[in-house]
Every structure is written in C-alpha cells, then in structure tokens.
Amino acid sequence: MIKIFKQLGRHWAACLAVVALLVVQAYCDLSLPDYTSKIVDVGIQQGGIESPVPGTVRDTTLQALKLLMSEEDAALAEQWYSAPDADGLRTLSSDADTAMTELESAFTTPDIVLYMAAAENASEQAGTTDTVTPTTYDLDAVATQFSAMAQAPGAREMLQTQLASAISSLDESVADSLSSQAMLLVALEYDAQGIAHDVQMRYLLHTGGEMLALTLLMVAVAIAVGFIASRVSASIGRDLRREVFSTVVGYSNAEIEKFSTASLITRTTNDIQQVQFVCVILLRMVAYAPILGIGGILHVASGNTGLEWIIFVAVAALLVLIIFLMNVALPKFKQMQTLVDRLNLVSREILTGIMPIRAFSRERFEEERFDKANTDLMKTQLFTNRTMVAMMPFMTLIMNGTSLLIVWFGGKAMDLGTMQVGEMIAFITYTMQIVMSFLMLSMVAVMLPRAGVAADRIDEVIKTPATIHDPAAPKALPQNGTKGVVAFNDVSFRYPGSDEDALEHISFTAKPGETTAIIGSTGCGKSTLLNLIPRFYDVSEGSVTIDGVDVRDLPQAQLHDQLGYVPQKGVLFSGTIASNLKFGGDHITDADAREAAEIAQATEFITAKPEGYESTIAQGGSNVSGGQKQRLSIARAIAKHPQIYLFDDSFSALDYKTDVALRRALKEKTDNATVIIVAQRISTVLHANQILVLDEGRIIGKGTHAQLMESCPEYQEIARSQLSQKELNLQKEGE
Structure with a gap:
C-alpha cells in the first residue's frame, strides 16, 4: 500500500487539488439534506415563514401583540416597524436584521398566546371543546378584544403576570411544541393580508434555487475530480509502464529468465492496470468517504434529535462486518496474481507451440492443462467475488435496519413534538451518507490487497538491478591500429544458479578479414560462447576483449555498434x-x-x-x-x-544452394571485418580461417578444416557423419 501512495505522492499538487475539490463536494452534499428539511418544515408546513417576526403586519394585530409584551419589548417592536400606511399595514425595517434575535424573543410568546386565543375563539364559535384551526375572522375578533382590554388600567401588568405563570408551568417538550405555533400566527396574519401564498412561493423558489445551485456546483466539482483523478491515474500507469519497460530492456538474459517472459508481461499490463484503477478509486472514493462521513457525524451531533446513538450502533456493526470479511478475503487476493501469471504462462506456451501440439496429438492434454490453470484462477476469483457479494446484503440490512430505527424513534419524537418531519428526513439522509462512506471504504478495502500485491510485483521488477550494466569509468576503443580483433582470454562461464561451468578456459583470437567458425555437438556451449561477446552474459572468469579493451569496460551502446548479430x-x-x-x-x-x-x-x-x-x-x-x-x-x-559479424547458426534454415551463394557474397562484403560463425553443418565452415571444436564447454580442437581432419578425432567424426566418402576424398585431393 505504501508503494501505491508513493506513486500518488509524485502528483501531490493534483492530489491536493482533488482533496480541496472533494471538501467542496462534501459541503454541497451535506448541505442538501438541510435544504430538504427547510423545504419540508418551513416551506410546506410553516408556509415559508422562518421567523415569528412578521415582515408586514396590520396595526391592529401589532397593537394586540404589543399588549402581550413587556414595555421594553413593545418599545423595541415600535422602533423597528414603520408607521401604518393607508391600508393600516406596518412594515419591518430592512435594517432589523441587527436586532432580529431580540425581536424574535419579544414576538415568540405573544404570537403563541394570540394564536391560542384565536383558536379558542374559533372553538367557541363552533360550539365544541376540540381545537379548531382559527381563521382571519377569529384573529380580528381577538385583536379587537385585546385592543379594548388595553384601555383598562393595569391590563398589561395583569397579562404579563398570567403569561409568566403559565409558561413557567410548562415542561420543556410542551414549550418546544408550542413554539411552532408562533409561526402559525404569522401565517394567519399573512393570510389576512392576502399574501400567504406569495410568501410561501417566494421561500420555496429561493430555497429551491439555492439547492439547485449547490447541486450544479457539486456536479461540476465531481466532474473536475473525475477528470483530475483520471489524468493522475493515467499518468501513474504511463510512468510505471515506462519505468518497468526501460528496466526490463536493460535486463540481461539472467533477469529475464528469473521473472519469465509471461510474468513480465503480466506485471507490465495487468498489475499496472490494477494499480492505476485503485489510484482512481483512492482519489475519488477513499479521499471522499472520510470527509463525507466525518461531516455527516458532525451534522448529526450538532442537532438535538436524541437519535445519535443509532449512528454509533450502525458504524460499529459496519466495522465488525468489514474486519471479518477482510480477514477471510485477504489471503485469496494474494494468491490471485500468481494464478494470473500461471494462466498467462500456460496460454503463451500453448499458443506459441500450437504446431508441435497438433503434430503430437496433444490437444487434449494441453486443454486439460489450460483448464486446470483456468479453473484454479476461477475458484479464487469466485471466492473473492462471493465475499464481496456477501458484503452487500449485510450492508443493505444494516442500512435498512438503521432507517427503521430512525423512523421508529423519530416517529415517537414527532409525536412528542420534539422533531419535525423535515428533521427526520435530514437525519435519515445524513445517516445514509455516513453508512455509505463506510460502504465505500469497505469496497475499496476489498480491492486494495490485490492492488498492493500488484504494486509489490511491479516494484520487484523496478528494484531488481541488471547484472550487466555500463561501467562507472568507461573506456573507448583505440582509434588507431587494427579494428575488430576479438580475443577470449582464459574465459570460463557459469549460468546463475548452476553448479558447473558451461564454458571452461576458452582462449582464442578472431581477426579482421578472417572467419572463425565454432562447431560441436548440441549443448556443448557454442551459442553461450557467442553470447559473451555482446554481453548477453558476462564471463565468470577471464576476459573477452575487442581491440584489447575488455567488453565490460565499454559502454554497451558503443560495444553493440561494433557488432552485427x-x-x-x-x-x-x-x-x-x-x-x-x-x-x-x-x-x-x-x-x-x-x-x-x-x-x-x-x-x-x-x-x-x-x-x-x-x-x-x-x-x-x-x-x-x-x-x-x-x-x-x-x-x-x-x-x-559492423566491424564484427556474429552468426549464431544462422544458415541452418537455408538450402545448400542458397547457403553457398550467401556465404560467397558475404565473403566479398566482409573482407575487412571479423566474422564469427556458430554452425552445425561442416559445409558452412569448410573454408573458415579458424575452426574451434567445442565439447562440453572446452575447446578440443583448433585449426583449419584440413588441420582438424588430421588432428581432431571429434571433428573427423562430425565430418564423416555429414559428408560422403567421395566428398572427403575430393577435399583431400583439393588439399
């Protein structure tokens, strides 16, 4: 995991921009439930009225309210309302925002009392003891009664004493339920003025407009986050592929064989795709989930619903579920990439060897081999997928159970008057946001182990040093003198991990204008010897030189410029x-x-x-x-x-006629070059200036064809196995 975050750290500026944008997105996302609550509670239930202080009020209603206020509150109300106009309306000053807290405190109790008096008047008119919703007629009747009472001496003091006594006798829950009736009085007053519908629509349009603006901002931010995250992940994938490929290109055959071609292909493609995909998820989900979850918890904790304990129960259940599933799934994710390697290896072998497979009628065997590798991978993927699938029903159960608890206890709170419908909707929304943030983290937690394994495999390739590299203090080939002299000086070579030398004490010199041929039985080390010149492998002992300079002291680019391989x-x-x-x-x-x-x-x-x-x-x-x-x-x-030609059994696929014509034309072209040929056929090396006979990694014969036919029994055996007696006699006569 550290390696994945290290890759993200290379793009720290973009990551910081993503986090900043996600904070904005979370703010918008967390603000929307509040707006929903306002639309339901204020816009619909309260008719768009947010304050117990009416924006416009008839003078008769204001006088009745002032009678129910203390002298200081009445003076404050008189200060912030204009004089009555021709219709008897008084308008709240536009500067009243500075004193709104004091005004709301002054108006709340009088609003409640006046509304209750209007409701009582409505009940009397209807001849019932049940509560009846008052009308503007009831409000006007009560306001008139209060205006008449104001004429009596000491009426204000008597009413204040009765109000204080009545309010002190109420418990907190009842007082909270009565406070909403302050808004009902304002709504009744607006209805009497004929502007109730306009006030409600104005509030709904204003709040809905802000909600729409936040939604559009959230969409724009989400698009920006997706764009930046995609660019960052694509850049990480590009950089990793470039780094892995440049590393692999510098590998010698030993490193290639250590990892295997199939594994290197998997690491360059599938593993990097895993890391790239998880980087997108980390930026879009992992960074967003805690911001959203913490913000949701803060919003819930700041409320007075009394249902916060439901959140903690849901989060605890989610954590237990995630920890359990991770312990079950993690070991399987670590196996999956190895099984993908195995499947790629088998597929590669079958596809590249399809001709021999058909020739030996091994289709059924190879199908079974592929099916086993495929089935092993399928079983592991099924297990991990089933683990992920099993998570969803439990998550859904927790989410629905949480919603049920909120509705159950929220309904009781609404029945007591301590919660409104909009508040419960907002609480459910915040709870779902918190649960969803944990769900996002759990889904990512399932993906991270596999990506972590992939990142480790990629890092293993990048950090594996090439055994063959340019020297710290390179030397240059001499500019004067003979060019292209290749010399083996007591060279021995052993493959990595082997207990025996593949080549032992090889010494010879190949000169320009001459052809040096290497011949011997299969597996005697001919190609291995040739591969030491371009440094596909480095010698274990001794040295290989070109014009007197050890090939290990030459930059590889300069060395390879001299060679035609x-x-x-x-x-x-x-x-x-x-x-x-x-x-x-x-x-x-x-x-x-x-x-x-x-x-x-x-x-x-x-x-x-x-x-x-x-x-x-x-x-x-x-x-x-x-x-x-x-x-x-x-x-x-x-x-x-090139100055030096290296032919590794390069004429074996040619017919004799083409072989002869090619070597004749090549002889004319390479008069001044050094030619080293590895061959199986005697006819290819007959006219070589120097022939080396290898057997089990040692030179057992050196000389021309004629010399070897006299002195080297092994060469004679090869010659007799490939040439007829007539051809051998003709060669003797030619000598």
Whole structure:
C-alpha cells in the first residue's frame, strides 16, 4: 500500500487539488439534506415563514401583540416597524436584521398566546371543546378584544403576570411544541393580508434555487475530480509502464529468465492496470468517504434529535462486518496474481507451440492443462467475488435496519413534538451518507490487497538491478591500429544458479578479414560462447576483449555498434521489410538495405511481393517462411556495416544452394571485418580461417578444416557423419 501512495505522492499538487475539490463536494452534499428539511418544515408546513417576526403586519394585530409584551419589548417592536400606511399595514425595517434575535424573543410568546386565543375563539364559535384551526375572522375578533382590554388600567401588568405563570408551568417538550405555533400566527396574519401564498412561493423558489445551485456546483466539482483523478491515474500507469519497460530492456538474459517472459508481461499490463484503477478509486472514493462521513457525524451531533446513538450502533456493526470479511478475503487476493501469471504462462506456451501440439496429438492434454490453470484462477476469483457479494446484503440490512430505527424513534419524537418531519428526513439522509462512506471504504478495502500485491510485483521488477550494466569509468576503443580483433582470454562461464561451468578456459583470437567458425555437438556451449561477446552474459572468469579493451569496460551502446548479430532463431518486428532491414540505425539508407538484401539472397522473394520492400511483416514475422526470416535477419546485420559479424547458426534454415551463394557474397562484403560463425553443418565452415571444436564447454580442437581432419578425432567424426566418402576424398585431393 505504501508503494501505491508513493506513486500518488509524485502528483501531490493534483492530489491536493482533488482533496480541496472533494471538501467542496462534501459541503454541497451535506448541505442538501438541510435544504430538504427547510423545504419540508418551513416551506410546506410553516408556509415559508422562518421567523415569528412578521415582515408586514396590520396595526391592529401589532397593537394586540404589543399588549402581550413587556414595555421594553413593545418599545423595541415600535422602533423597528414603520408607521401604518393607508391600508393600516406596518412594515419591518430592512435594517432589523441587527436586532432580529431580540425581536424574535419579544414576538415568540405573544404570537403563541394570540394564536391560542384565536383558536379558542374559533372553538367557541363552533360550539365544541376540540381545537379548531382559527381563521382571519377569529384573529380580528381577538385583536379587537385585546385592543379594548388595553384601555383598562393595569391590563398589561395583569397579562404579563398570567403569561409568566403559565409558561413557567410548562415542561420543556410542551414549550418546544408550542413554539411552532408562533409561526402559525404569522401565517394567519399573512393570510389576512392576502399574501400567504406569495410568501410561501417566494421561500420555496429561493430555497429551491439555492439547492439547485449547490447541486450544479457539486456536479461540476465531481466532474473536475473525475477528470483530475483520471489524468493522475493515467499518468501513474504511463510512468510505471515506462519505468518497468526501460528496466526490463536493460535486463540481461539472467533477469529475464528469473521473472519469465509471461510474468513480465503480466506485471507490465495487468498489475499496472490494477494499480492505476485503485489510484482512481483512492482519489475519488477513499479521499471522499472520510470527509463525507466525518461531516455527516458532525451534522448529526450538532442537532438535538436524541437519535445519535443509532449512528454509533450502525458504524460499529459496519466495522465488525468489514474486519471479518477482510480477514477471510485477504489471503485469496494474494494468491490471485500468481494464478494470473500461471494462466498467462500456460496460454503463451500453448499458443506459441500450437504446431508441435497438433503434430503430437496433444490437444487434449494441453486443454486439460489450460483448464486446470483456468479453473484454479476461477475458484479464487469466485471466492473473492462471493465475499464481496456477501458484503452487500449485510450492508443493505444494516442500512435498512438503521432507517427503521430512525423512523421508529423519530416517529415517537414527532409525536412528542420534539422533531419535525423535515428533521427526520435530514437525519435519515445524513445517516445514509455516513453508512455509505463506510460502504465505500469497505469496497475499496476489498480491492486494495490485490492492488498492493500488484504494486509489490511491479516494484520487484523496478528494484531488481541488471547484472550487466555500463561501467562507472568507461573506456573507448583505440582509434588507431587494427579494428575488430576479438580475443577470449582464459574465459570460463557459469549460468546463475548452476553448479558447473558451461564454458571452461576458452582462449582464442578472431581477426579482421578472417572467419572463425565454432562447431560441436548440441549443448556443448557454442551459442553461450557467442553470447559473451555482446554481453548477453558476462564471463565468470577471464576476459573477452575487442581491440584489447575488455567488453565490460565499454559502454554497451558503443560495444553493440561494433557488432552485427544474427540470432539462432530469426526475429523480425512488425512493420515492413524495409523497416526491418533498417533496424540497425537511422544511418542505414535504402541503398544499404537493398545491397544487404542482395547479399543475403533475399532480393528474389522480396521483389516477388506486390509491394516489394514496403511489404508488411506481421508480428514475429509469422507471414514469411523460416528461410526468408533467416535471410532477412542476416540482411539486417549486413546493412549495419559492423566491424564484427556474429552468426549464431544462422544458415541452418537455408538450402545448400542458397547457403553457398550467401556465404560467397558475404565473403566479398566482409573482407575487412571479423566474422564469427556458430554452425552445425561442416559445409558452412569448410573454408573458415579458424575452426574451434567445442565439447562440453572446452575447446578440443583448433585449426583449419584440413588441420582438424588430421588432428581432431571429434571433428573427423562430425565430418564423416555429414559428408560422403567421395566428398572427403575430393577435399583431400583439393588439399
């Protein structure tokens, strides 16, 4: 996990921008339930009235309210309301916001008393003891009665004493339920003025507009977060692929064999995709979940609903569920990437070896082998997927159970008058946001182990040093003197992890203008010897030099510039014939490519193609024959004009006629170059200036063909196995 956060740390500025945007998004998200509560409680239930202080009031109503106030409160009310207009309306001053707290305290109790008096008057008019909703007629009647009472001496003091006594006898819950009736008096007053509908619609439109603006802002922020997170994750994927690929390109054969090609492909593709996907999730969900959850808890804790304990029960249940499922699923996630490697390995082997499989009728066996690898991966994926699927029903149960508890206890609170419908809706919404934040974290917690394993596998590749690298103090090849002299000085080599040497005490010199051939039985170390020159492996003992300079002291680029290497198995790259022939560098011209193709005896089949040198080469050269592939590989090396040619059994796929013609043309081209040929056929090395006979990693014969036919029994055995007696006699006569 630390490695994933380390990758995110490289893009710290973008991550900080994402966190800042997520704070804005969370603010919007957490504000919406409050707006919903306001629309329900204030906009619908209270008719859009937010304060017990009316914005406009008839003078008769205000006088009745002032009678129910103390002298200080009455003076305050008189101060902030204008004089009556022609219709008897008085308007609250626009500057009254500064004194709104004092005004609300002054108006709340008189509003309640006046509304209750109007309701009592309505009940008397209806001839019932039940509570009846008062009308504007009842309000006017009560206001008139209060105006008449105001004329009596001591009426204000008597009313104040009775109000204080009545309010002190009420418990807190009843007082809270009565406070909402202050808004009912304002609504009744607005109804009497004929503006109640306008006030409600104005409030709904204003609040709804703010809610819509917050929603649009939240959408814009979410889009911005998604855009930045996607760019960051894509950049991380790009950088990791670049880093892994540049590391792997610098690997020697030892590191390639250590990881295996299939595993390196999986790490470069599947593993990096896992890390890239989790980085998006981390930025969009993991960073957002705690902000949303903590904000939701703070909103719930700041309320007075008394239902906060439900949140803690739900969170505790979620944590227990997550911890249990993680302990079950984590070990399986660590196995999954290894099984993906295994499946890729089997698939690669089957697809690349489809011809031998068919030839040996092993389709059924390979199908079973693939099916086993596929089934093992499927079982692990099924287990982890079932774990994730099992999480959802339990999460849903916890969420629905939490909602049920809130509705049950919230309903009781509403019955007591301590909670309104909008408050309960907001509380449920906040609770769901908190639960959803934990749900997001739990879903990410399921994905993180696999991504953590993938990050470890990627880091293993990046941190594995190449055993072959450029020297700290490189040397340069001498500019004067003979160029292209390759010398093996008592060279021994052992493969990593092996107990025995593959080559022992090899010493010889290959000179420019001469051909050095290496021949021997299969597995005797011929290709291994050749691979020491371009440093595909480094010698274990001794040294390999070019013009007197140890190849380990040369920069690899300079070393490889001197070499024209043709591997045992011809390798072509997707593109065209021309692009493959010019693979050795930008300095190769069309003329060089055509000349090289002519020397390699490839011109005939190239010109036979409709597009000639621009003919397409499929991946791996699958659309050309083995002999054509080998000739193009030879031409690619010739076009480079190297100082040293290395042919690793590169003529084996050629017929004898083409082989002879190619070697004759090559001899003319390489008069001043050093040529080292690994061969199986005697006919290929007959005219070499120096032939090395290898057996079990040791040189057991060195000389020309004629010399070896006299002095080396092993060479004689190879010659007799490949040449007829007539050919041997002709060679003796030619000598």
